[in-house]
Amino acid sequence: MAKMSFENHIMKQFDDELEEIRTRLMEMGGKVEQQVQNAVRAISEADSKLAEEVIIEEQVVDEMEVDIDTACILIIARRQPAASDLRLVMMVTKAINDLERIGDEAKKIANHAILLVEEGGSSKGYPEIRHIGASVSKMLANALDAFARFDADAAMSTIEEDKQIDLDYKTALRELVTYMMEDPRSISRVINVLWVVRSLERIGDHTKNLCEQIIFVVKGKDIRHK
Amino acid sequence: MSPVETPKAVKVVKKSKTAPKSKKAVAPKIAPMQTLDIGDHHVTVGEIFSDKPKMTMRNINVFYADKQAIHDVSIDIAENEVIAMIGPSGCGKSTFLRALNRMNDTVEGCRVEGDIRMDGEDLYAPKLDVVELRARVGMVFQKPNPFPKSIYDNVAYGPKIHGLADTRVDLDEIVENSLRKASLWEEVKERLHQPGTGLSGGQQQRLCIARAIAVSPEVILMDEPCSALDPIATAKIEELIEELSQNFTIAIVTHSMQQAARVSHRTAYFHLGKLIEVNPTKQVFTMPEHPLTEAYITGRFG
Numbered sequence: 001m002a003k004m005s006f007e008n009h010i011m012k013q014f015d016d017e018l019e020e021i022r023t024r025l026m027e028m029g030g031k032v033e034q035q036v037q038n039a040v041r042a043i044s045e046a047d048s049k050l051a052e053e054v055i056i057e058e059q060v061v062d063e064m065e066v067d068i069d070t071a072c073i074l075i076i077a078r079r080q081p082a083a084s085d086l087r088l089v090m091m092v093t094k095a096i097n098d099l100e101r102i103g104d105e106a107k108k109i110a111n112h113a114i115l116l117v118e119e120g121g122s123s124k125g126y127p128e129i130r131h132i133g134a135s136v137s138k139m140l141a142n143a144l145d146a147f148a149r150f151d152a153d154a155a156m157s158t159i160e161e162d163k164q165i166d167l168d169y170k171t172a173l174r175e176l177v178t179y180m181m182e183d184p185r186s187i188s189r190v191i192n193v194l195w196v197v198r199s200l201e202r203i204g205d206h207t208k209n210l211c212e213q214i215i216f217v218v219k220g221k222d223i224r225h226k
Numbered sequence: 227m228s229p230v231e232t233p234k235a236v237k238v239v240k241k242s243k244t245a246p247k248s249k250k251a252v253a254p255k256i257a258p259m260q261t262l263d264i265g266d267h268h269v270t271v272g273e274i275f276s277d278k279p280k281m282t283m284r285n286i287n288v289f290y291a292d293k294q295a296i297h298d299v300s301i302d303i304a305e306n307e308v309i310a311m312i313g314p315s316g317c318g319k320s321t322f323l324r325a326l327n328r329m330n331d332t333v334e335g336c337r338v339e340g341d342i343r344m345d346g347e348d349l350y351a352p353k354l355d356v357v358e359l360r361a362r363v364g365m366v367f368q369k370p371n372p373f374p375k376s377i378y379d380n381v382a383y384g385p386k387i388h389g390l391a392d393t394r395v396d397l398d399e400i401v402e403n404s405l406r407k408a409s410l411w412e413e414v415k416e417r418l419h420q421p422g423t424g425l426s427g428g429q430q431q432r433l434c435i436a437r438a439i440a441v442s443p444e445v446i447l448m449d450e451p452c453s454a455l456d457p458i459a460t461a462k463i464e465e466l467i468e469e470l471s472q473n474f475t476i477a478i479v480t481h482s483m484q485q486a487a488r489v490s491h492r493t494a495y496f497h498l499g500k501l502i503e504v505n506p507t508k509q510v511f512t513m514p515e516h517p518l519t520e521a522y523i524t525g526r527f528g
Contacts, residue, residue, distance in 0.1 A: 008526040080484055082511045082523045220513030 006088060014079050021071050021092050025099075028064040029144040032099045032106070035061065036140060036203060039109035040133035043196065044125050048117040054110035061103035065096045087220060091213040095147075098206040098213075102140070105199040105206075112192045112199075119189045126193060128172040132200045135165050140203065143210045155214040158207070165204040172197045268297075271515045272505035273492070276304035280445060280475045281326065286340035288321050288330065295321045299340075299501040301494060303445070308467060308476045310490035310507065312483060314527060317496040319479045323447050326477065327363035328356050344445065361388050364438035368450040370430030372422035372437070377414050380422040380433055381405060384441040400440055407473075408436035409466050428459020435466065439474070446470065448478040452485065464489050483523050487511045495519045 006018040035054055042051035072093045075081060081089050116126075139161045146154035176194050180187050212224050279302035288296035296318045303309050311319040321330065328349065330336045342349045349359060361384065372380050381401045384390075391397035401418070405411040410432040414425070422433050431451060438446055448467075452460040467476060467489045480486050486493050486507065493510040495503045495518070503516040514520045521527055 008521075010525050010527060014525065079525075082483065082487070083514050083520050085524045086512060 006085065011079075014075075014085075017071070017075050017079070018081075018085060018088060021068055021075070021089070024064065024068050024071070025092050025095060026144065026148060028061065028068065028096060028099050029140075029147070031057075031061055031064065032102050033137065033140050033144065035103055035106035036109075036133075037137050039106040039113060040129060040137070040200075042110055042113035043116055044130050044133075046117045048114045051110040051113035051117070054113075055107055058103050058107040061100060065100040068096045069093060084217070084220075087217045091217045095210055095213050098209045102203050102206045105203050108199045109196050112196050115192050116189065119192070126196075128168075128175065129193060129196050129200070132165060132168050132172060132197055135161065135168065136200045136203050136207070139165065140207050143207045143214070146211065147214050150214070150218050152215045152218040155211040155218075159211045162204045162208040165201060169197055169201040169204075268500050268502070270300070270501045270504060272503045274301055274501075274504045276302040276307075278305050279303065280305040280307070280344065282341070282343045282346075283326075284341040286322070286325060286338065286342065288318070288325055288339070289335075289337045290333070291335040295499050296325070297499045299496075301501060301504055303475060303477055304492075306471055306473075306475055307492060308471045308478065308490045310486035310493045311477065311479045311496060312481075312486050312493060312522070313496035314522065315481075316498075318499040319494075319496045320449055322496065323449055323477060323479050326445070326447055327360050327365060329360075329365065331356065358388075361441040362443055363445045363447060364441065364443035366431070366434050366438055366446065366448045366451045369454050370427055370434050372425070372430050372433050374421065374423055376419045377405075377422045377425070377433060378418040381436050381440045384437060388441055390441060404436040404440040405433075407439055407470065408432045409462060409469075410436055426459070428455050428462060431455060431459065431463060432466065435463070435470075439470070443474065445475045445477065448476065448480075450479055450481060453481060460485070483511075495522060497522070 006022065007015045009015050035057060038050055039054045041047065042054065072089050075089050079085070139158055142154065142158040142161070146152075146158055173194070176190050176197070180190050209224075212222075215221060215223055281303040283302070284300045286296055286299045287294060299322060311323060313319045324330045324333075325338050325342065326349075328338075330338055338350065344363070348354070349363075373383065375383070378401055381404050382391075382397050385397060385400045391400055402411060402415075405414060410429060413429060414433075422430065425433060431454075435446075435451075452463050455463065464485065467478065470476060471491075478486075478490065487510075490507045492504060493507045494501060495510070495514075495516070497518050503510070503514060503519045505515060509515075510519060511523060514523060
């Protein structure tokens with residue numbers, strides 16, 4: 001297996017094009033990461049203004065997706081990429097889809113943040129959300145880092161993080177159900193929290209997909225559903 | 227239908243090493259523009275051998291006077307397989323192809339060493355009739371080269387000299403069948419007695435294919451058969467290759483990697499006279515095993 005490098009094409013322009021989709025994917029990842037962090041912070045700090053920002057910024061993520069997708073289609077049409085180049089382009093088209101979905105989930109979290117602020121803040125500051133939110137943010141950061149370095153091992157260990165997130169999600173569900181049983185007046189608020197944890201769990205799943213795609217680029221192996 | 231997605235069930239034995247290398251001095255490099263050197267101790271990677279081989283080549287060395295053009299190449303070509311040979315100019319792929327039906331015999335100073343067999347029969351045996359061999363292993367060249375004769379005579383020539391047709395009716399049938407198999411019949415059936423050179427380039431190349439298949443070869447060698455053709459004529463030839471592979475074994479040398487990807491079941495990559503990698507085409511173009519193959523098919527040589 002050759003070292004991952006998208007340089008040294010006879011056509012220099014091709015290097016630039018691959019480098020560009022790679023850079024833009026990183027930018028989009030950075031933006032999405034920030035969206036997730038802000039959405040979670042909007043809840044823990046009861047900041048509905050920040051939540052509104054997240055909702056507005058979601059459009060930027062959508063635009064990034066369309067732009068990168070167009071660039072990928074152009075590369076396929078013009079360069080007929082093969083081998084690692086082909087795997088990179090295919091990976092990027094899939095990865096932007098997952099990132100966009102993560103952006104959607106961040107927007108959903110922001111919507112619930114506004115509802116939670118309206119309901120009146122919690123004295124505890126939603127520990128479940130903060131805990132899972134931190135794990136998910138870290139996982140996403142690790143995935144983007146693995147992509148930046150084309151590090152399949154790092155991507156592999158990042159996938160493992162999703163297992164803990166799924167466990168934490170189940171634990172949180174049980175706790176939240178207990179709250180609702182203990183105090184029926186909390187139901188409407190707890191349901192909002194429930195949707196937020198659910199979104200965070202989904203973000204973990206999309207991040208896992210991202211890691212699988214990194215492994216596909218580097219190793220040429222499809223490890224999905226395995 | 228793409229052969230890349232639906233490869234034929236060519237069973238190929240995975241083997242990581244070729245036969246042990248001889249300790250021969252290595253001739254000077256052929257193509258000075260290539261800076262990537264793979265050294266003297268290269269072993270071909272991938273699925274080199276077949277358990278249903280039509281042709282077997284073992285430890286082939288080809289020399290042009292004192293220059294060595296092919297270094298210790300071993301490979302099998304499986305029955306009814308389309309195998310593509312790719313590589314930069316001067317890598318020896320055409321030289322290797324020509325060794326398969328002894329076309330190199332006609333080249334002054336060219337010497338072929340090693341063992342080449344078809345169905346177990348030594349093709350370089352002294353008693354072997356080379357003319358008969360070339361009927362069994364037909365060839366299509368880069369430039370369409372019909373004889374300056376009628377379309378009919380171009381196709382009928384081979385069967386006539388090889389005594390394949392006893393009567394005029396038999397001959398007519400062979401000509402029609404060959405032209406049909408070469409997807410040319412409908413276009414020329416009204417003008418069989420006009421000169422073959424009056425056809426378009428793509429039609430001429432299909433005429434040459436019809437001429438090659440008229441003598442019922444077992445293997446067809448194609449040396450860049452589409453490089454002088456436009457995209458539509460190219461597509462027709464590629465479609466034809468797919469159809470012909472039902473009945474024939476085809477080895478094709480091509481400069482177009484996309485063409486290799488489209489038509490072949492296995493791809494062999496040559497570099498500086500050495501066989502670097504042989505693998506199923508769908509693997510070579512998505513996940514090549516050797517870094518040199520990767521560099522070539524992604525267009526990064528220098």
